[in-house]
Amino acid sequence: MQSPLLDRFGRLHDNLRISVTDRCNIRCFYCMPEEGGQYAPKQEILSLDEIARFAGVAAGLGIRKVRITGGEPLVRKDLAKLIEKVIAIPGIEDVALTTNALLLGAQAKDLYDAGLRRLNIHLDTLDRERFRTITRRDELPRVLESIEIAQSLGFGPIKLNAVAVKGLNEDDILPMAHYGRERGIEVRFIEFMPLDHQGLWDQTQVLSMDQMLERLRAEFGPMHAMPDQDERAPATEFRYGDGKGSIGFIASVSKPFCLNCNRIRLTADGKLRYCLFAVEEMDVRALLRAGDDAGIETAIRENLMRKWIGHEIGTKNFVPPPRPMYAIGG
Ligand code: SAM
Numbered sequence: 001m002q003s004p005l006l007d008r009f010g011r012l013h014d015n016l017r018i019s020v021t022d023r024c025n026i027r028c029f030y031c032m033p034e035e036g037g038q039y040a041p042k043q044e045i046l047s048l049d050e051i052a053r054f055a056g057v058a059a060g061l062g063i064r065k066v067r068i069t070g071g072e073p074l075v076r077k078d079l080a081k082l083i084e085k086v087i088a089i090p091g092i093e094d095v096a097l098t099t100n101a102l103l104l105g106a107q108a109k110d111l112y113d114a115g116l117r118r119l120n121i122h123l124d125t126l127d128r129e130r131f132r133t134i135t136r137r138d139e140l141p142r143v144l145e146s147i148e149i150a151q152s153l154g155f156g157p158i159k160l161n162a163v164a165v166k167g168l169n170e171d172d173i174l175p176m177a178h179y180g181r182e183r184g185i186e187v188r189f190i191e192f193m194p195l196d197h198q199g200l201w202d203q204t205q206v207l208s209m210d211q212m213l214e215r216l217r218a219e220f221g222p223m224h225a226m227p228d229q230d231e232r233a234p235a236t237e238f239r240y241g242d243g244k245g246s247i248g249f250i251a252s253v254s255k256p257f258c259l260n261c262n263r264i265r266l267t268a269d270g271k272l273r274y275c276l277f278a279v280e281e282m283d284v285r286a287l288l289r290a291g292d293d294a295g296i297e298t299a300i301r302e303n304l305m306r307k308w309i310g311h312e313i314g315t316k317n318f319v320p321p322p323r324p325m326y327a328i329g330g
């Protein structure tokens with residue numbers, strides 16, 4: 001029996017985010033430049049077998065939850081096969097997918113048959129023109145159709161990830177909340193984070209959880225913090241006063257949750273990261289390609305022992321990560 005994955009601050013790590021690609025089929029301005037990203041060469045991207053192998057080693061160290069992300073994970077061929085493999089790994093109790101849903105309609109059945117149930121779908125607005133402005137693609141109808149297909153197939157829970165940017169999609173907060181309530185889907189508003197790598201972020205554009213809650217309370221009345229929330233989950237959740245559904249916030253900027261962090265990350269090109277905002281990383285691709293599982297275990301533990309207490313967004317100490325969001329994996 002391996003000792004648990006504890007860092008220097010006593011935080012237990014049982015959660016792994018795997019980025020399967022750094023490519024994407026849209027261009028959200030807060031993540032990727034309009035002309036596309038600077039992608040890792042194909043030969044540096046881990047194969048699906050290498051990713052599954054890593055997940056197996058991580059499960060042996062106590063990883064219980066896996067989230068597949070990217071870039072856009074559904075642009076990766078045969079993703080359902082990877083998901084099936086990861087679900088089958090002894091010790092893995094939960095597998096979820098974060099996607100922009102453009103390709104979800106076409107792949108939903110295969111993903112469902114592979115055993116996937118939990119989906120986080122990225123949608124910032126219900127306004128077609130604003131969707132085009134944010135993502136530089138006119139694809140809102142396809143996303144909405146995918147959500148319907150996923151619901152009709154029985155996926156659940158489905159959550160919607162909406163990045164909130166002051167002066168851009170503030171007017172979408174209430175329509176998004178209504179949309180989620182009508183469909184039994186929790187909307188999670190994500191505070192805008194400095195991950196665009198073009199330096200577009202600035203604190204004044206952050207719509208904070210408290211500011212969003214104020215608007216929601218004005219529309220829906222009292223909102224109650226959900227009892228028995230998992231302290232280690234990034235979202236802060238509230239139930240609507242009338243009992244019809246819930247809403248969540250990822251308040252990374254206004255209320256950082258670093259002290260409860262339980263996550264490690266693997267990038268598509270095989271680098272370990274202990275934080276979304278980490279400025280250092282550790283290579284495991286060479287170890288995976290050499291079949292050195294013991295070396296991978298050591299790398300995971302060593303990387304974790306370097307983990308800091310938390311990011312310092314908004315302070316003069318903050319250094320943006322050297323990779324943009326699409327290359328880290330959200
Ligand atoms: N392509 C998939 C998607 O968009 O859901 C998965 C990868 S994406 C990098 C993961 C999540 O990161 C997205 O749901 C989006 O909401 C979030 N995200 C990207 N850039 C962000 C930023 N600068 N600030 C806050 N959230 C961001």
Ligand code: SF4
Nearest residue numbers: 024027028031071100
């Ligand atoms: Fe693509 Fe997701 Fe980044 Fe948007 S947030 S550009 S969908 S990877």
